[in-house]
Amino acid sequence: MKNSVNRELPEALLKQLDYQGFKTTDIGQPDIQRVAPKVHVTTGNDKVCDSIAKVVQQTVKDGMTISFHHHFRNGDFIFNQVMRVIIDSGIKNLTLAPSSLTGVMNDVVIEAIKAGTVTNITSSGMRGSLGDFVSHGGLKNPVIFRSHGDRARAIEHGDIKIDVAFLGVPNSDRLGNANGMQGKAVFGSLGYALMDAQYADKVVLLTDNLVPYPNTPASIKQTQVDYVVQVDQVGDPEKIGSGATRFTKDPKELKIASLVNEVIVHSPYFKNGFSFQTGSGGAALAVTRYLRQAMINQNIKASFTLGGITKPMIDLLEEGLVNKVMDVQDFDKGAAESMQKNANQQEIDASWYADPDNKGAMVDQLDVAILSALEIDTKFNVNVMSGSDGVIRGAVGGHQDAATSKMTIICAPLVRGRIATVVPDVTTVVTPGDSIDVLVTEYGIAINPKRQDLKQALSKVSALPIYTIEELQAMAAKKVGQAAPLEFTEQTVALVEYRDGTIIDQIKAVKD
């Protein structure tokens, strides 16, 4: 069977897992029965525990679904400690359902798979040795990749039923009132973890900073928490930030950023009260800088920025160029530390951010989204999941979600080294071309033919070289040649959900 983006899907597997193929980006107006957790009643006086082992023994059983958040990113000290105990306890057949997996978690996940401790994984993404391991068929059951909004949807539907959530926090009181804003290992917004806190049957907080009761603001509340475990250190503050807050000097990134800026300021969306999401990375940060100048020049103020937040975004807030920062995750220390000081930097959970089965999510109100790509094809389909060698090395993140914006701009270099970014067909479709409006490369831009309005608006701008996407693809092919087709085995190692829970693509095991 093929879905509406022409991807061959494993019919028997989809039937077995009760999946439909992707049809449309239009979510429609279904009525959804949400689910709710089971609550073990307590007055709360016996939650504090000094041993991960004791809590694991009392909560985790064979076959359960356990979860973690990835707000500590590569500074995470929680995941490995808890998984160590779980593996050593001989527990089997767990489903691992973190908000995402970062590099520091790879070794222990591979060990857990080999030991039979973990037999299913759902995540936003994976990279490095774990992506390689899975792409070579290391996990029998297919990994389910979900966007941040889709994970929220799946949790609120009951598609992901979390039995036990292990959530590291830089502060908590003895009943579990906690936030991400105070302490040594501050990461700011608890956006993704708030889903786990609200919906998991058992919620275990782990903290190195037990503060007096009652702790406020309580992003996570005592009414959600079963255990508070004291640990030596929850994370390394130096490794929580992405580090990418410096202004790029790469001429290619600067060129792309300046073209993205031209697209935005000449679009019909660049007016008082507009909203945008940029994400992190060199080009995105440079866009923010150009956009700042354009906003000052034209006396335009944004109503909100959204998403993963960086310090340059906070600067816009403090300058009064942006009214609100709607913050589901902080990418650097500056953004993380600012949250408790600025009331207009509003923490939002992943549902509010992007659950499509909602009474309105923030992404539905977004004017402009600037997103990246590993590959984009002539149907504007985007791959942010697998490398040109077919190996998993990415994450859906908020890509599918933010792409619902009124103008979604993909910024990517035409080629990376000897590898084309603009291709006839992406290796893995993550975000359907239907939701992409403009591609910006260092050589010029391409506009989705369904956006004739944008084409008309932007064709007047002399600084904007406009091509068809086929022309950009041909330009890339001319530079690096046509890549030999990848070879895969018949084993499906991962299924990529669209944000509505249908399957947009599969990832097969690579041939060695």
Added chain:
Amino acid sequence: MKNSVNRELPEALLKQLDYQGFKTTDIGQPDIQRVAPKVHVTTGNDKVCDSIAKVVQQTVKDGMTISFHHHFRNGDFIFNQVMRVIIDSGIKNLTLAPSSLTGVMNDVVIEAIKAGTVTNITSSGMRGSLGDFVSHGGLKNPVIFRSHGDRARAIEHGDIKIDVAFLGVPNSDRLGNANGMQGKAVFGSLGYALMDAQYADKVVLLTDNLVPYPNTPASIKQTQVDYVVQVDQVGDPEKIGSGATRFTKDPKELKIASLVNEVIVHSPYFKNGFSFQTGSGGAALAVTRYLRQAMINQNIKASFTLGGITKPMIDLLEEGLVNKVMDVQDFDKGAAESMQKNANQQEIDASWYADPDNKGAMVDQLDVAILSALEIDTKFNVNVMSGSDGVIRGAVGGHQDAATSKMTIICAPLVRGRIATVVPDVTTVVTPGDSIDVLVTEYGIAINPKRQDLKQALSKVSALPIYTIEELQAMAAKKVGQAAPLEFTEQTVALVEYRDGTIIDQIKAVKD
């Protein structure tokens, strides 16, 4: 059948409504499956509506359960407008499930009952003409009275399944992000309404103040709201506050307050980090003033105060005598207006405040609660619901909930006019004597015999005349004589739940 506080209950009715009689104040550690709402998916761009009639037509059907909050108290302009439309629409057999009913709602509720629009009511309380109407058998089905914590419990269990919640707010954006802190008719905490917003299938906000998107802080979130209705005025700011913020000059109230203060400061709970709830009313406010001085004198600071909050409580916060104000409801303008200025005045929902079926509620952590009584009997059972004539004229409020504190003090005059407050048996048991520790009257105090520890601690205090409760009852009887027994018909007009959902008492129709 009789329950454990020796109250005769209507067995057939309890069976029909699937109720158990009250057994114990000990909640235990049950496992509770919570419920969740049905969500009608939308991007949120079509929520704003200028007509209550249109929204009622689209949401309310015969037999549904509808709800309101009472944060506007006697300044409420929402309840009557919405009920007017519903009555005029000819809708029948509704269950009315507001957080409470205030006097300004009485006429329209009586009209709705007479019209067959409302056939069931659950509320925290009722007073005036409505209490009189119900007490004379005006509503066929018994009213169910629930404490604020019990209402939260019932909503989280599904005992109250709200189909449509109509929630007035002093501000909202076009998607339904709203709070109680900004605008003309500010009431501060949205504590009770947050339950409705989270659990109702359809949530309708009504506001006179549509603000730019996105509105923060968002106590109620766009992910919870279906409609935003613009109205001329949501409430009268002058009537939202209870007005009782002045310091009492009534010598009886001052005497009681000074004795309450003596009890507290000589109890084992008066030490750094203690917590308390006082409520409103002349004596309660006077207690706060005495307590303030004692805290300054002895250099003691409280960790938190809880409950319905008054300006004098905010003054303690600002003076640094209290670390946190945990705020489910504001009783006056001063407290309401302070919320957005002071990060340590934390808005809490009714579940966090007092739901007993929880992973810990705030009331479970409370050291001292000061509560009132219409009657208290020699078993320390308290009535805050029916008058000495048997007519309904009160509210459970947070009474049963806060009475779970480590030391619960009832403060009440020995007699009111020609009516005894301390009686052999209360007319209606609302809060079981098991959770009451001390009674303070202007003539002296009585200590629950089960608290020999308190008796020992307080008997050393020369300023505290200690009696048995039987002695206080005899003293009251001597002053006003023995009241003639009340006469009731066989019709049960109301059932009073204990906070765990069992029935602690019934209220019968009065004989004319």
